[in-house]
Amino acid sequence: MRKYWINYLIIISCFMLIFSCQEKKKNAKFKVVTTTNMISDLLHQIGGDSIEVVGLMGAGVDPHLYKASEGDVTKLTTADAIFYSGLHLEGKMVDVFEKMNKSGYKTFALSDGLPEKNKISSANFAGNHDPHIWFSVENWRLAAKFVTKQLSTLQPQNKEFFEENLRTYDLDLKSLKEDLNEIASKLPKEKRILVTAHDAFSYFGKEFDFKVVGLQGISTTAEAGTKDILDLANFIVENDVPAIFVESSVPEQTILALKSAVESKDKNVALGGTLYSDSLGNSGTPEGTYLGMYIYNMSTIVNALNVTE
Ligand SMILES: [Zn+2]
Structure with missing residues (x-):
């Protein structure tokens, strides 16, 4: 009798286990x-x-x-x-x-x-x-x-x-x-030139009427060569661009090399800040959301480019 009772308990336990697993899966x-x-x-x-x-x-x-x-x-x-x-x-x-x-x-x-x-x-x-x-x-x-x-x-x-x-x-x-x-409207049309490490901002440029130039092309897999850096340095001097931008997901060396190339032509160019291009900021911060990232990027760009000589 005792043996039957134990078997009965084992069977009941198995049913309960299966049921709880199914519940867990359902939930x-x-x-x-x-x-x-x-x-x-x-x-x-x-x-x-x-x-x-x-x-x-x-x-x-x-x-x-x-x-x-x-x-x-x-x-x-x-x-x-x-x-x-x-x-x-x-x-x-x-x-x-x-x-x-x-x-x-x-x-x-x-x-x-x-x-x-x-x-x-x-x-x-x-x-x-x-x-x-x-x-x-x-x-x-x-x-x-x-x-x-x-x-x-x-x-x-x-x-x-x-x-x-x-x-x-x-x-x-x-x-x-x-x-x-509203933020972009504070920057006159002729000052709307955005220079970054790679070409991530064409959609931004199209939607908010900026000329955008990336040093590395659209993917970061292509590295910028010396000629690319010199050409872009000349462009910055000719167009009197006051600031260029680092990106949070791209190493900053290429932008630093560009800054040096501009300075070797007796022209100063500032680092305008770090933009979030192919990644948002840390979660839990305003820049960790799409809305916060975009306001931060636009404010950073407009503030750095809106300088009077
Ligand atoms: Zn990209």
Whole structure:
């Protein structure tokens, strides 16, 4: 009798264990893996508490050069969905995403949410498009819509919640653009020349009417040569550019070499500050969000270029 009783207890315990595992799985949050922290921020804005966001690239990480580690592959293969930027921004990870997509993983490139006319063509970059799409606020509004649409398909029970978050965030993005235009309006047209380490700011230039010049081209994989540095130094002297900018995700040596080259021509050029180009700032700081990053960048650019001789 005692033996039957023990068996009975074991069977009950097994059922309870199975039930609690299933409950845990049912309650586990929908896990979304992202590449850059701009995308993590966007997924937080739309997905809110209903999803868990795991970002692969933290602050200051260069997506052009980033290679997936073994740990990243585990994160990717256990994700419920993967969101990346696309247009070859994540140059070394394109193969990983394409293979995963073919194997049935749910991978989404934000650039697929943009119409062709919103992408800047560039013959110098793999895929022939400039991948720095987030520097167009209009593009980021479309990316937010794209994320909302995909999350709503993946989690139809939360569709209303995602759409409400989109409505709120879209208002924030519209008001961001007004604030950015207001800050830019303090800088006369002839002073709107932005010189940075690599060509990340073409969308910014197009949307806010700046001429942008990058020393390294669109990807950081191409290094600037001596001739590039001398040509750009001449351009800075000829156009009387008062400041050039370091980027948080690119080593500052190239910009320092450019500064020296300008100074060797008896012209002073200041370091205007560090801009967030291919990465947001640290999480928990204003610059760790898209909205805060953009206000910081625009203010830094306008303050450094708005000098009177
Ligand atoms: Zn870049």
